[in-house]
Amino acid sequence: MDIATVIGTIAGLALIMLAIVLGGSPAAYIDPVSMVIVIGGSCAATLTAFPLKSVLGLPKIVMKTIFVPGASPTGLITELVGYAEVARRDGILSLENHTEEMSDDFIVQGIRMAVDGTDPELIKQIMETELDNIMERHRQGKGVLDAMGRYCPAFGMIGTLVGLVAMLANMDDPSAIGAGMAAALLTTLYGAVLSNVVFLPLADKLALYDAKETLLKSIILEGVMSIQSGDNPRVVEQKLKTYLPPGERSAESDGEEAEAA
Amino acid sequence: MDIATVIGTIAGLALIMLAIVLGGSPAAYIDPVSMVIVIGGSCAATLTAFPLKSVLGLPKIVMKTIFVPGASPTGLITELVGYAEVARRDGILSLENHTEEMSDDFIVQGIRMAVDGTDPELIKQIMETELDNIMERHRQGKGVLDAMGRYCPAFGMIGTLVGLVAMLANMDDPSAIGAGMAAALLTTLYGAVLSNVVFLPLADKLALYDAKETLLKSIILEGVMSIQSGDNPRVVEQKLKTYLPPGERSAESDGEEAEAA
Amino acid sequence: MDIATVIGTIAGLALIMLAIVLGGSPAAYIDPVSMVIVIGGSCAATLTAFPLKSVLGLPKIVMKTIFVPGASPTGLITELVGYAEVARRDGILSLENHTEEMSDDFIVQGIRMAVDGTDPELIKQIMETELDNIMERHRQGKGVLDAMGRYCPAFGMIGTLVGLVAMLANMDDPSAIGAGMAAALLTTLYGAVLSNVVFLPLADKLALYDAKETLLKSIILEGVMSIQSGDNPRVVEQKLKTYLPPGERSAESDGEEAEAA
């Protein structure tokens, strides 16, 4: 679990609530209609901009920035080197029996093709297409968060304009001007908070985890190709370890540290 | 039909109308002249910026984000593999008789050249130029939507400035100031709504469908080249399936799912 | 002539004038000093940013977005194929006598070098340098329009700040506040109109025509190289037609349509 994402979001919202409470009139900051306009409007614009499936996947995307996939590059390399040893000892066909214990579907796919005797060039091409598809899904997931981060302030401004026009059209009662303008500004406040506390930072965090996942898949791709070509397990390990920073290269069980990185 | 585009746009507009009605004076938000300035001005600027043909194509471009071309990559691959089988069985010349049943003009063009015995290198060059032209048309279509999304807020601001100067020049009657300012703000509101509810999200959606269409044309290009060179239908299928994500590779009739993606 | 550029610019200005007239006090919108600050200031900044020659070329650049060069790619290809036939029939030296009828100086340059027996590699290098120079000139022409589109709103804001300070420093007469503020806002209005109705859209249109001109010069470069190497006129035609979208490839006299595109 990425505690930083949770702490960051909660602390950001808590600080703003603190400021509101210290301001003395917290009730003035709650307006369900304003909330609906900003969140609903941003979701509507994002729905227009992206496929339904991507927008419905938003909660899952957000979860991905909190509950990080546990795999570490070093653990993954150890696993792949293990399969290389099995393939060396018992023949590549014997890997068929190890598919249930594989930590990633991408390994299973690759090993299956290798076991089936698929042409190496084709294995590579198929796995690279899959990698491209994963990166495209990442790009679209980040795109949805970015869009929310962009449309929230826009709908905040739209809500404020709606409120200002309503207020200006009814200026007969001067005492209502202050309250009307306060209400109008609320949507801008909501939009700014949602954008800067939630969506834009989450989009940045997601990009980091996406880069990490892409690295893992690249290691798998290289590992499967190396196993398929019958490389010595030592060679497989050497090849894969070039993906690691030197500090993690000799370590045995530093999965946790890598995860927190 | 892309139901997300329709729902998103309507929901966005409905939410803003709701906010206006709840504000209590919906009549204050309707001003035909303001509407004409924002929409007319944006269209005029877009007309200056793009060729007449591109701007007149705007409704067709918008339609493309709602009524999506039905072809799915898997269906297309099945079709191309079918032609490869015909070419294998009856010779490539026999494909001449199948042109009416081809789902895409781009297939017809390519197959015609192959049947005519055009040099493969030239077929490839011509089809790639055509692909470039399609991508250029996409880029220009998206460019028109982007321009509308950029000029709408600009003309909204221009309208507001015009209104503010009129109001400030006639401040003798203080009771008219509120109404004048409300009217001045309307164009900014119109510009922000059109830009954020309609044009910018549609431009994003269009980009996604353009990418999908480009993928389909790339599959056709690869397929025609493979058929032309007399590849075995199995090989044609394997080559083309590398364009698909693994999940869709073995499926037979998942056209619908691919379409919704 | 690109009627879209003319209609777009005039319609944009007309709509704003309409809004001003409907506002009831058109006289309040005319202020020569404000006009001088915005236009003069933007020109001064552009003069600082670009060479004198580029800025003096501004009217010529604007004209280029209205009076489009008449050459169409298909017409040009027909012309080049004609020279290839002459070269085939009477020898390449005979092209010397056709230089006055050539539609573009770039053809003349290229053919002259070919006739002089210049090394093909050198011809190509020189023509590519010239193409780079043309693209650099295009980039600078668009740069001047972009700069005007960027500096107009900036000087509009500077003018408004000057006006606001003047108004705020003389607040003894409250009745003059409205008029002072209206006058101050005028420069912002002028800047926004010039930028969004004139300069930014023209810069976009110019980019399109520049791309078209670059395409024409690329066709000439390819054609001259093909003629120089003694290619069969049929081959020259085939090579050059790959630059065209398929729809225009078989056409004989669609110059007009291509021009309007």
Place this chain on the structure above:
Amino acid sequence: MDIATVIGTIAGLALIMLAIVLGGSPAAYIDPVSMVIVIGGSCAATLTAFPLKSVLGLPKIVMKTIFVPGASPTGLITELVGYAEVARRDGILSLENHTEEMSDDFIVQGIRMAVDGTDPELIKQIMETELDNIMERHRQGKGVLDAMGRYCPAFGMIGTLVGLVAMLANMDDPSAIGAGMAAALLTTLYGAVLSNVVFLPLADKLALYDAKETLLKSIILEGVMSIQSGDNPRVVEQKLKTYLPPGERSAESDGEEAEAA
């Protein structure tokens, strides 16, 4: 030490304090709650956007822009040429005894691998991965400063909106309006100062030092590869000096000047 970073930051803050003191009411500018909202909120958003480790490294990153690593490219080249001479004279294995005097861990790593007889191709690949990792760390360090520079004004605006709503909701006492609005504007002021005096300039300075460090590591990589292949020390020197600007090429002890550059 980079005196420019220190002078720049202090002078920027001092000038703003001077302006505040000259304004006559310095007490009005101090508000701990506003300070907490801007700094706390920006840190929270940055924490959501980046890994915990990167954010905790912020003070270390800032220090890096003040206390610059002392190594100069010329000094480094002299050192590497020295090792090349030792390797030439006493054999590459003798370099094992010089590891404690090496100025950079990256040299030690590279030389160790060379001494261990690791395959040159693999040494290069591992050192390049490490270089990529260093550049990724740089990118993330600069990313944290950039994020702070972006979120500070955003939370400044959020704080001002919170303050404005509080003020507008309590307009019964007109005499409090001025003070309320002054307090509301404070967060915007804090955000603008932190962003423009501290975070954005520091991010720029950091990028310069990161580029310098990357140059040093590239020289080490080239030097180790050259030593490993048994190059003559003269050749090693010539190869490495191509990384230097000519002015520094013949100099012996201009480390200080290079550092100040």
Place this chain on the structure above:
Amino acid sequence: MDIATVIGTIAGLALIMLAIVLGGSPAAYIDPVSMVIVIGGSCAATLTAFPLKSVLGLPKIVMKTIFVPGASPTGLITELVGYAEVARRDGILSLENHTEEMSDDFIVQGIRMAVDGTDPELIKQIMETELDNIMERHRQGKGVLDAMGRYCPAFGMIGTLVGLVAMLANMDDPSAIGAGMAAALLTTLYGAVLSNVVFLPLADKLALYDAKETLLKSIILEGVMSIQSGDNPRVVEQKLKTYLPPGERSAESDGEEAEAA
């Protein structure tokens, strides 16, 4: 001398002064403290962002946009062809005696290495590193101007916020509000003028001259390599003239025109 830079900057400032004088209260626009905040603050931020040396070089950078280096590409080519003739006639060693008459240190460096019999590959590598260093210096010089153009408006806004808080905190005397707000707006005005009249346009002009200087150095690099390899002076000329636009290729003494371009 680039008269456009001088005219542009002076005309821009003169127009704004004209507007101020016509506004009737020029004294209200002069405030030394505001001037110090905007200029001092921008310099401080730029000092934090760049090395001391780069910031101290600011006046020299500005001078470079006014007093343009006189060398023209055609003159330079004539000079290099001359050295090629000398090398052809008297041997390359004789060029040693011509170093004092060479117009550019970069020629001297290159010729010296050629005379010393340095390996051509190494000459090229060293001269390319030097070219990279020159371009890096250019990039940093432009970076300083860009930073000033970015920080001036930011410190203008900071100054205005400081002024507004001071004004709002002392609203007891309503008659002072106008003057206080006018004073507050002054820093924004100063920042906008400095940025849009001086720094941003100068950064653009500098980029043009930097591109011209890079072209000259590239011609020298190509020329030295050609002389070193013993090319016939005719061949040297042909090679170098491909860097020129055709219009300047046959000209003998159009240095002046090229300079004004």
